[in-house]
Amino acid sequence: MTASADPRAAAAQITATLTGPGGPFETTVEEVLGAPLTVLRHRRGSLSELLDASTAWGDRDYLVTADRRLSFAEHAAAAGALAGALAKRYGVGKGDRVAVLAANTPEWVLTFWAAQCLGAIAVGYNAWWTQREIAYGLEHTAPKVVVADAKRSALLHDSWFDGPVLSTEREVPELIAAHAGENPRTPVAPDDPAVVLYTSGTSGRPKGVVHSHRNMVAVSDYHRFTDAMSATMRGREFAEPSDKRFLLTSPLFHIASLHNLVVPRLITGAAVVMHQGSFEVDRVLRLVERERVSNWGAVPTMAARILEHDLGDYDLSSLAALSLNAAPSSPAFQQRLRERLPVAEVALTTSYGLTESGTAATVATPAELAAYPETVGRPILGVEVEIRDGAGKAVPDGVEGEICVRSPYVMLGYWNDEAATAAAIDSERWLRTGDFGTFADGRLHLSGRRSDLVLRGGENVYPIEIENALDEHPAVLESAVLGVPHEDLGQEVAAVVVVAEVDAVTPDQLRAFVAERLAYFKVPSRWVITADPLPRNATGKVVRREIHL
Incomplete structure (x- = not known):
């Protein structure tokens, strides 16, 4: 095979070879839960089959912590x-x-x-x-x-x-x-x-x-496919097990760590280097140094904290890939990373996905992100993306609408919630993400994530959950919670609270009240206490864009 000088054309050529008839990742279209999906023709049927296959990697590191090692x-x-x-x-x-x-x-x-x-x-x-x-x-x-x-x-x-x-x-x-x-x-x-x-x-x-099981096996196969793509693009033979070593810094109750890091390593044979405890830059970088970590998927907040330190004190030469996950990152921040962290200069990627999508729906390669810093990339293997209008009809390129996704990675639904499942997934297995964006030249650009959603340090915070907690306070008449820009966290949580008498309650009292009911990252850090009612439209809904802090 002669690779094209155009990286995109080369990638398309390699993908066609890997996924075409007789290829190691041959794809086919099958009916899954009543909808046609692109799946691998040869695949395992359950997660326990992945576990059984992993014994072939023997004494190689699987899980590594600061003081433990499990093959x-x-x-x-x-x-x-x-x-x-x-x-x-x-x-x-x-x-x-x-x-x-x-x-x-x-x-x-x-x-x-x-x-x-x-x-x-x-x-x-x-x-x-x-x-x-x-x-x-x-x-x-x-x-x-x-x-x-x-x-x-x-x-x-x-x-x-x-x-x-x-x-x-x-x-x-x-x-x-x-x-x-x-x-x-x-x-x-x-x-x-x-x-x-x-x-x-x-x-x-x-x-x-x-x-x-289908979802998670498919996610694992996708990660194995990316290893094959990477090797072939570099003119190397795809070989397993992988010698990559992945740093885990996000909680295991997130898909970034469980679905897309810990589980796929069983079939690729790579190691998971697990940071434990709160995110402390020195401990994290010493772990990277000691364990020769090659890949890190970081929340932007973590990457920002890395830049606050003198990186010359650490040997980070093993880092070969860095991805920004879970929250948007600005072009200016991406550039700061490239200037300070050598791996970011050549191997910085970002992606778009949500818990419901199982893995990233789109990924921006280093070259594409450098050229188009506001994109979140192109659909990955097996993913279909459509931008739809309010009536559910696909819109042309460049027109904003709701991002809809279909793939073998998309969730079955919500546990014990048929109504929410039906609202999120249609009869053809398209996931309505609730996020808004545009497609242009095959690249996805986000214009808004679930209009009310606050993304604080990689954690999703929905205002209504906090507003419901505030409603329990006897002095609160109504409230509105929203996200405001924050240099470190991306966004911080702010609350506007309407009371009858502005001196009836203090921010500290409200903060303590919410902290008793919700996780710390949902507790507002900025407060406005007012006697003026919230702005509402003709149907009685709060107009958040008219709220001023």
């Missing part, structure tokens, strides 16, 4: 043992929920894979939730077992949950040791649910996004 073989054995314990001691079986409420640890990952061995559904609760939010999650998904670290276990004591709570520090390791050698398997169908992760809900309650 692929050790991980597979431990996941099988934990699955045996969950089945025998706690009766966990197909379709049961196994919840994790913990900070990032190898035990979090082991619990996820143990659930897959049993055909159970792993549920990742947000480790920053307050007691009230945790109680909602427990009631919503009704887990048979909860695995929690010591800090979060304390929050479970006063909840209604009376099932077993297994500590990541003590019970999980003991169970693995006691059931060594066991390795149960429960057959599942490709479209059976595998995992539930929560995203903030526009109705004021978190929604449980359900992804199937």
Whole structure:
């Protein structure tokens, strides 16, 4: 094959070879849940098949922390043992929920894979939730077992949950040791649910996004495909296992870390280097240095904090790829990264996606991002993107509308919420993202993300959830929450609170009131207390664009 001098043409040529008839990633169109989707012709049917295949990587590093190292073989054995314990001691079986409420640890990952061995559904609760939010999650998904670290276990004591709570520090390791050698398997169908992760809900309650075995196997295959693409573009033979080493800095209850980092490494053979605890620049960079990290998918806030330090104190020469995930980044910030961080100069990418889409819907390559800094890229393998008007009709290039996505990665739906699922996914499996943008020359440009959504440091914050909490305060008549620009976080949360008497309550009192009810990142940091009513339109809806802070 003769590669074209035009990088885009070369990529298209290589993609055609890899995905065409007889290619290692041959694609075909099949009916999935009643809709035609582009899928790989040769693929595994379940996550447990990925786990079984991972034993081929033997003693290679899979999970690495500052003080622990777990090989692929050790991980597979431990996941099988934990699955045996969950089945025998706690009766966990197909379709049961196994919840994790913990900070990032190898035990979090082991619990996820143990659930897959049993055909159970792993549920990742947000480790920053307050007691009230945790109680909602427990009631919503009704887990048979909860695995929690010591800090979060304390929050479970006063909840209604009376099932077993297994500590990541003590019970999980003991169970693995006691059931060594066991390795149960429960057959599942490709479209059976595998995992539930929560995203903030526009109705004021978190929604449980359900992804199937098909979804997550497809995401893993996509990451393997990108390895093949990268090798071929560089004129190298695609070989496995991969020698890449991925830095994990975001929580495992996000798709960026679970679906797109931890899970795919089982079939690529690459290592996951897991940072634990709060994001401390020196500790993170020392980990990169020591473990020779090659790839990092960072929230822009984290990348911004890196730039506050003298990078000359660290050997970051192993870094070969940097992606900005979870929140928009400005062209000016991208340029600052390129000027300070060598990897960003040649290998900075960004993407667009959401929890419901399973992985990125579009990705901007380094060259494309440098040329078009406001784009979020082109659709990835297997993804269809349409921009639609208010009537659901596709619009021409350059015309703004709602971004709609269809792919084998898109969620099954929302847990125990048929109405929300029907509102999000149509009969042809198109996901209405609620985000707005335009297509031009095959590139997607965002113009707004869910008109009311606040993106604070990579976390999605829906105003109505905070407004609902504020409504519980006896002095509050009404409120409006919105995002305002913030140098470090991208956006910070601001609240305008209407009261009868402006001296009836203080910002500190309101801040404490919300903090008792919601996770810290949802607590407004800027407050306006006023006796003037909020601006509303003819139908009574608050007109946020007319609110002035």
